[in-house]
Every structure is written in C-alpha cells, then in structure tokens.
Amino acid sequence: MTVVVRRARPDDLDFLVGLARHEDVQPFLAASRPTDPESLLGDIERSTEEADVFGVFVIEVDGDVAGVMRFTSRGGPNRIADLGGLAVHPDFRGRKIADEAARLFQRHLFDELGFHRLQMEIYGFNERAMRHAERSGFIREGVRRKAYWRDGGWVDGVLFGLVAEDLADPPSSTS
Numbered sequence: 001m002t003v004v005v006r007r008a009r010p011d012d013l014d015f016l017v018g019l020a021r022h023e024d025v026q027p028f029l030a031a032s033r034p035t036d037p038e039s040l041l042g043d044i045e046r047s048t049e050e051a052d053v054f055g056v057f058v059i060e061v062d063g064d065v066a067g068v069m070r071f072t073s074r075g076g077p078n079r080i081a082d083l084g085g086l087a088v089h090p091d092f093r094g095r096k097i098a099d100e101a102a103r104l105f106q107r108h109l110f111d112e113l114g115f116h117r118l119q120m121e122i123y124g125f126n127e128r129a130m131r132h133a134e135r136s137g138f139i140r141e142g143v144r145r146k147a148y149w150r151d152g153g154w155v156d157g158v159l160f161g162l163v164a165e166d167l168a169d170p171p172s173s174t175s
Contacts, residue, residue, distance in 0.1 A: 001062060003100040005108065008044045008056040008068065015058070015065045016040050024090045028126050031150065033085060043070075052113060059088065059101040066092040069105055071118075079116040081109050086129070102136040110164045117163050123148065124156030133160045137167060 008016065019025055020035040034040055040056075047056040053075065059067035067088035074080040083105075088098050109115045122129045124143070134140065138160035146154035 001095065001097075003097055003104065004060040005057050005069070005101050005104040006060065007047055007051070008058045010041060010044055012058050012065060013037060013041055013044065016044075016056075016068055019068060019087055019089055022090070025087045027151070028123065028129065029085060029087060031148070056085075057105060059097060061092055061095075061097055066097055067101065069101065071105075071109060073115070079114060081113075081115045081118050083118055083120040086132075096135075098132050099135050102132070106137070106162065106167060110167065115164070117161060119159065119161045121157040121159050123150065124158050125150075130158060130160075136162075138162045139166070 017035065017037050017040055020029065020033065020040070026035070034043065043054075043056050046054050053073035055071045057069050057071075058065050059069065068085060069083065069087075070085040071081045071083050074082060086098060086102070088101075106118060109118055118138075119141075120133065120138070121144070122133060130140075139162065141159045141161045144157040144159065147157040148155050
C-alpha cells in the first residue's frame with residue numbers, strides 16, 4: 001500500500017464535498033468547516049496561492065483519493081501551524097492510513113515549509129482522533145473545558161502539540 005499526501009486540486013472537489021458531508025465524518029469535523037462546493041473550491045485555490053501559510057491536502061492510497069487534512073499558519077516568528085480537518089473516508093479506515101499520512105504531512109510542514117510547532121484541537125468525544133494524534137507523535141497538552149457547542153451540549157476541546165525536535169532521528173546505534 002502506497003500512501004501519498006499532496007495539495008488538493010480542483011478535480012478533487014467532488015470527493016472533498018462528499019467527504020465533508022458524509023454522515024460518518026461530518027459529526028467529527030469542526031462545525032465551522034465548509035462543506036459547500038464554492039467554499040471548498042476557494043480553499044483549494046487559496047492553498048495554491050498561499051502555499052506557505054495555508055494548505056488543503058488530500059491523502060491518496062494506491063492512486064485513489066482517500067482523505068483530507070489541512071493547515072493554517074499562525075504567522076509571525078514562532079512558526080506555528082494549526083492542523084485540522086483530518087478525515088479519512090470510511091471505506092479506507094482500519095488500515096492506519098491516517099497515521100502514515102500524518103507522518104508525511106508532519107515532515108512536509110517541518111522540513112519543507114519550516115514550521116517549528118504543529119498544534120491541533122480535537123473534540124473531547126472523538127476518541128479515535130485522540131488515539132491517532134498520540135500514535136502520530138503528538139503530545140496531549142491540555143483541555144479547553146466545555147469550549148464548543150455541539151449537538152445540544154457543551155464539549156471539551158483537547159489540545160495536542162508537536163515540535164520539530166520530537167521527530168528528530170535517534171542517534172545511530174552502529175559505530
């Protein structure tokens with residue numbers, strides 16, 4: 001199985017709309033995340049035009065589009081990227097595709113775009129996403145208690161962070 005992460009293109013739009021509106025995906029995405037074609041196309045165009053500060057990326061598995069992930073730069077000298085919108089189509093779940101894609105995405109953001117810190121916030125009810133974050137190297141840093149109104153009640157936002165040094169290759173054990 002070959003996993004590739006690349007910037008979204010206009011020909012990915014139908015997949016992205018369908019994924020954002022999928023009944024097994026939508027409840028876990030930020031309520032403010034766009035799902036309409038016009039907004040998503042605008043995000044794809046912005047990802048190309050402002051490649052160093054904003055990105056919509058698709059996950060491909062053996063050439064098939066399987067998911068999406070995003071980043072936004074906080075700007076300034078601290079070189080922080082906020083990550084979000086990771087979604088893998090249910091047909092591709094259970095194969096750790098998101099874990100491989102996350103590692104590729106982290107390397108791109110650290111090595112090619114020069115970020116120092118990656119951070120994200122996950123709804124407290126999204127156990128699957130929190131397990132994924134920890135498997136992908138993120139450190140749980142805190143909780144925003146009852147920060148978001150979802151489905152008739154307040155839910156926590158769990159904060160995760162990863163700095164470039166966390167992914168440093170360990171020293172070789174050979175002499």
